[in-house]
Structure formats: C-alpha cells, structure tokens
Amino acid sequence: MDAETLLRPYFEELERVTLGAALLREVTPRLQARVMAMGELMATTLGTAYLNRIGLATQWWDARELLEAVDEAHGNEARRYLSVTCDYRPDPALQERLAAAPAEVILTQGFIARNSRGETVLLGRGGSDTSAAYLAAKLQAERLEIWTDAPGMFTANPRQIPSARLLRHLDYDEAQELATTGAKVLHPRCLEPVRAYGIPLHVKCTDHPELEGTIVSADAPDLGPRVKAISCKTGITLVSMDTVGMWQQVGFLADVFGVFKRHGLSIDLIATSETNVTVSLDPQANALQPAQLEALVEDLSAYCQARVIAPCAVVSLVGRHIRALLDELTPAFEVFAEHHVYLISQAASDLNFSFVVDEDQADRLVRRLHAELFGRVEADTLFGPTWRELFAPRAEAEVARPWWHHRRSELLALAEAQAPCYVYDEGTLRGQLEALRRLSSVDRIFYALKANDHPDVLRVFYEAGLGFECVSAGELEHVRALFPGLAPERLLFTPNFAPADEYRRGFELGAFVTLDNLHPLEAWPELFRDRAVLVRFDPGRGDGHHRYVRT
Numbered sequence: 001m002d003a004e005t006l007l008r009p010y011f012e013e014l015e016r017v018t019l020g021a022a023l024l025r026e027v028t029p030r031l032q033a034r035v036m037a038m039g040e041l042m043a044t045t046l047g048t049a050y051l052n053r054i055g056l057a058t059q060w061w062d063a064r065e066l067l068e069a070v071d072e073a074h075g076n077e078a079r080r081y082l083s084v085t086c087d088y089r090p091d092p093a094l095q096e097r098l099a100a101a102p103a104e105v106i107l108t109q110g111f112i113a114r115n116s117r118g119e120t121v122l123l124g125r126g127g128s129d130t131s132a133a134y135l136a137a138k139l140q141a142e143r144l145e146i147w148t149d150a151p152g153m154f155t156a157n158p159r160q161i162p163s164a165r166l167l168r169h170l171d172y173d174e175a176q177e178l179a180t181t182g183a184k185v186l187h188p189r190c191l192e193p194v195r196a197y198g199i200p201l202h203v204k205c206t207d208h209p210e211l212e213g214t215i216v217s218a219d220a221p222d223l224g225p226r227v228k229a230i231s232c233k234t235g236i237t238l239v240s241m242d243t244v245g246m247w248q249q250v251g252f253l254a255d256v257f258g259v260f261k262r263h264g265l266s267i268d269l270i271a272t273s274e275t276n277v278t279v280s281l282d283p284q285a286n287a288l289q290p291a292q293l294e295a296l297v298e299d300l301s302a303y304c305q306a307r308v309i310a311p312c313a314v315v316s317l318v319g320r321h322i323r324a325l326l327d328e329l330t331p332a333f334e335v336f337a338e339h340h341v342y343l344i345s346q347a348a349s350d351l352n353f354s355f356v357v358d359e360d361q362a363d364r365l366v367r368r369l370h371a372e373l374f375g376r377v378e379a380d381t382l383f384g385p386t387w388r389e390l391f392a393p394r395a396e397a398e399v400a401r402p403w404w405h406h407r408r409s410e411l412l413a414l415a416e417a418q419a420p421c422y423v424y425d426e427g428t429l430r431g432q433l434e435a436l437r438r439l440s441s442v443d444r445i446f447y448a449l450k451a452n453d454h455p456d457v458l459r460v461f462y463e464a465g466l467g468f469e470c471v472s473a474g475e476l477e478h479v480r481a482l483f484p485g486l487a488p489e490r491l492l493f494t495p496n497f498a499p500a501d502e503y504r505r506g507f508e509l510g511a512f513v514t515l516d517n518l519h520p521l522e523a524w525p526e527l528f529r530d531r532a533v534l535v536r537f538d539p540g541r542g543d544g545h546h547r548y549v550r551t
Contacts, residue, residue: 001049003046007042014035014038029077029080030077030081032081040063041109045060057104059105062108063108067087067135068086068115069084069121070084070086076264081115081119082122083122084113084122084124088138088193090137090140094138108135109131110123124187129146130189132190133201140197142199143201143202144199144200145201146202146203146204148206150185151208152213153186153203155228155229155230156229156366157184157366158386159387162386163374163387165387166387167228167229168212169381170220170228172191172194172217176192176195182233185214195218198217201215211390222320223382224321225319227325230317230370232366235283236314237283237309238281238310238342238343239278239279239281239300240277240306241303256304259300260279263299265296271343311358312356312357312358314354315354315366315369316353316354317354319352321350322351323350331372332369332372335369336355339541342356343356344356403425403427407425424452446468447466448469449470449475449478450471450475458479459482462482467489467492468491469492471496472495473506476509479491491509491510492511493509493514500520503520503524507527513533515535516535
C-alpha cells in the first residue's frame with residue numbers, strides 16, 4: 001500500500017473538520033486538538049509501515065487507547081483540550097497486553113490522549129516526553145529513555161551558549177526544576193511519573209547514540225551546594241495587583257486567587273508586599289488569549305488595581321542547597337544591576353533563584369551569568385564536556401583558532417628580531433569589520449581612536465569607509481593630519497568634562513561635536529549658539545566592564 005492510500009482516511013477527516021470550521025467560522029479548542037493530533041497519527045502510521053517493510057515486526061497502537069486525561073472541573077476549555085494531565089497509575093491490563101503482543105516493536109504516539117468522553121485531547125506543547133513518562137509508569141518500566149536532538153541536559157541552552165557543559169547526573173527534583181524553569185530538553189510534566197515509581201530517566205541524542213547523555217534518578221551523587229545550570233523561560237505574563245486594602249485584610253489572597261481559578265489559570269511565581277501581589281502565568285501551563293486576560297483584569301478590579309506586564313522572561317539559577325551559596329553568588333548578581341527586575345523568587349525547596357525581567361534582556365543576562373558562574377569550571381563527576389567540544393567539527397575548530405596560531409612561525413621570527421612588541425593582524429581587523437556590517441540594525445560604524453591610533457591600523461578603516469571617534473583635540477588633529485580630505489560626517493568628537501577650547505577646536509576641525517551633559521551649554525552658550533550638535537543621553541540601561549563604568 002502506498003503512502004497516499006495509507007493516509008487517505010486522515011486527510012478525509014481533515015477535510016470534514018476544516019470544512020465545518022469554515023462554515024461555522026469558528027475554531028474551538030476541541031477542534032484544534034483533533035487537527036493537531038493528525039501529525040502524530042499520520043507519522044506513526046507511516047513509520048509502522050516502513051518498519052514492517054524493512055523486516056522489523058511492528059504493531060501500531062493508538063495512544064488514545066492507552067492514556068486517559070484527568071478531568072479538570074475548573075479548567076477552561078482550552079486547558080481541558082490542549083494541555084491535559086493523565087492518570088499514570090500502574091496498569092496491569094496494559095502490562096499483560098504488552099507482554100502478549102506478537103510484534104518486536106510497539107509504535108505509538110506522543111502528545112495525544114483521550115478524555116472521559118473519548119474525545120482527542122493534547123498534553124501541551126512538547127508533550128511527547130510526558131506521554132513516554134506516563135506509559136513508563138503504567139508499565140512499571142525498568143528505565144525510560146528520551147531520545148532527542150540534544151545529548152542530555154546542559155548548564156545552559158547549548159545552542160545559545162556553546163561553552164555550556166553537559167550535566168552527567170541530576171536528581172528528579174533538579175531535573176524538574178530545570179524543565180519547569182525553561183530547559184526545553186524535557187517537558188516539565190514528564191518527571192513526576194518516573195519520580196513516583198523510581199524509574200531512571202536517560203536523555204540520549206538520536207543522531208549521536210554513542211554520547212553518554214544525562215541520567216536523572218534518585219541515585220544522583222550529592223556533591224554539596226552547587227549551581228548546576230541557568231535556565232530561561234520566555235513568553236511569561238505578569239499580573240501585578242495593587243491595593244492598600246490587602247493590608248491586614250483576612251482572605252484577600254483567597255479572593256484574588258479565586259478569580260484566577262474561575263478563569264482556569266495556573267499561577268507560577270508569586271511575590272507579595274504590603275500593598276502589591278505580583279504573579280506570573282506560564283504559557284506552558286496556560287493557553288493564554290488576549291480576551292481571557294482582559295476578562296481576568298476586569299474581574300480582579302473588584303478587589304484591586306490589576307495590570308498585565310508582558311512579554312517577560314524568567315531567568316533561574318538551579319541547584320541543590322542554593323541558599324548556602326549566597327556569598328559566592330553575590331558577584332554574579334551584579335549583572336542584574338542595570339535591569340528592571342519585576343519579581344524575585346527563592347523557592348522554599350532551596351533549588352532555585354528566579355528573576356523576572358523584560359524578555360528582550362533575557363539572552364544577554366543568561367550569557368553573562370553563565371560566564372560568571374561556569375567560565376572556569378572543568379569537567380568532573382557532575383560536569384561533562386562542553387557542547388562545542390562535543391560537536392565542533394575539526395575544520396570549524398581550526399577556523400575558530402586565533403589568527404596567531406596560523407602565523408606562529410612569522411611571529412617567532414619577529415620576536416627574535418624585536419621584542420617586546422605588539423602585533424595586529426590586518427585580516428582579523430577586516431573580518432571584524434565585515435561582521436559588524438552584517439548587523440542590519442547598524443547604520444554607521446565609527447572606529448574609536450583610543451583603541452589604537454597607529455596610522456596603519458587607521459588606514460585600514462579609512463579605506464573601508466569607516467568614521468573615526470575621537471575624545472580629545474589631539475586625536476582630532478592626528479586624524480586630520482593623516483586624512484586631510486576626510487568628510488566631516490566621518491569625524492565624531494565625544495569630549496567628556498572638557499574645557500571650552502576643546503569644544504571650539506572640535507568645531508574648527510569640522511567634527512560632529514557631542515554633548516553628554518548640560519554644563520557646556522550653561523557655561524558657554526555663545527560657543528554653541530546656532531551649532532548642530534549630537535546629544536548622548538542615559539536610557540537607564542547599559543553595560544560596562546565595572547558597575548561604576550557603564551555606558
């Protein structure tokens with residue numbers, strides 16, 4: 001039977017369902033679940049046919065006959081169809097059915113189940129891991145293997161940070177915390193079923209089965225207080241509730257949390273003060289829609305002044321006994337100094353510190369925190385090789401080596417003739433420039449003379465069409481002497497706490513003069529009258545090599 005014939009019943013059902021949606025002009029969560037389940041059903045149908053064709057006896061089982069959702073009386077419709085949980089108690093009948101199966105392989109679906117009415121429901125985004133965990137618990141399996149595109153769990157998202165290290169062992173609680181706080185290798189709900197029955201979970205890489213992966217079990221070695229990973233979860237929505245009426249009022253939290261319950265919303269993080277309660281809503285646990293949030297805020301207005309803050313991200317440090325590390329973590333916490341932190345949570349389980357920040361700042365924060373906490377970590381019992389060590393091809397590694405590796409003999413000969421000396425590589429300078437030019441967000445590039453004012457270095461950038469940024473009259477005169485025909489728009493003067501004569505000289509040499517405070521305008525108004533100037537201002541965020549030196 002060819003693939004088209006094999007899949008025809010599914011396509012016919014899709015046609016009927018989509019026609020009904022078009023006629024009614026309505027797409028319900030129930031219909032969404034039916035449509036979204038089709039991918040799993042069709043893929044496993046094709047997979048079963050292929051495995052049988054190549055001689056591997058395979059039987060196709062419908063996951064909707066194996067997994068049943070736990071009905072939620074108070075959940076909203078989207079949650080009841082698109083993000084369900086299932087019963088995972090040991091199932092002797094299913095165990096007997098598996099033992100009696102004549103086939104070598106049983107192929108079923110992840111992500112889908114049925115409810116008590118026999119309707120198709122989904123386990124939520126990424127729910128295939130959870131399906132496997134439910135089935136492992138029901139079958140009382142000796143171990144559960146999750147095969148994915150990553151060879152385990154890492155100290156951070158390795159595709160974002162190639163220096164992230166493999167975590168060789170985790171206990172169930174640590175893995176749960178990582179999955180819940182944003183690590184995408186495992187679905188947050190997949191840990192509880194295996195933890196309940198002590199089933200070891202092995203995370204392995206489909207494309208590289210020889211790699212060791214991560215083992216999650218109750219037998220993970222206890223290495224004392226350590227931060228084991230940094231995770232980040234985006235798409236977070238905060239609901240901030242202000243009122244003086246909550247102070248010393250009995251039942252205020254019960255009232256407002258009752259509103260969330262009526263709307264079928266699961267609360268994640270909570271922070272309270274005398275006059276404010278702020279909670280986070282996780283998109284993995286809530287199928288959030290704008291209309292639903294508007295209705296929530298309207299109902300909350302009976303108790304407080306509520307507002308929605310989004311999009312946000314939760315950046316979490318995960319590890320056992322993390323409170324014992326506060327003194328060691330203090331330097332790392334400085335990376336948050338320039339950011340708006342909406343909420344801080346430190347779990348009573350002593351497994352994490354979580355910070356809610358603006359979503360567009362999360363990647364940068366994670367990179368800096370990882371460098372602070374894991375930049376000097378070596379491989380040991382807990383930490384394995386880095387992602388780069390595992391996957392960087394030899395050719396790529398060769399290209400990535402610094403330029404001086406390739407020109408070693410020249411440099412040694414130069415050192416014999418004249419040392420000490422500084423050496424700059426023109427190819428590297430041009431390569432860095434091309435990397436900057438590929439940034440679509442950058443309109444103009446200026447080279448700062450304070451980095452290196454050597455004429456040959458400046459000539460490389462002059463020929464490439466860059467401008468020059470100077471911080472003193474002497475630097476301006478140096479550039480003008482080298483390149484007398486330099487267009488004024490390619491000369492930028494950014495003095496700081498300079499006397500009037502330096503500003504005057506900047507205008508005389510035809511540079512764009514920058515102001516970063518009001519004092520020059522107040523002290524020498526005639527100098528700036530009718531002049532065009534650039535203005536630097538402080539947006540409230542910045543970066544720098546020290547907390548007191550921030551641009």
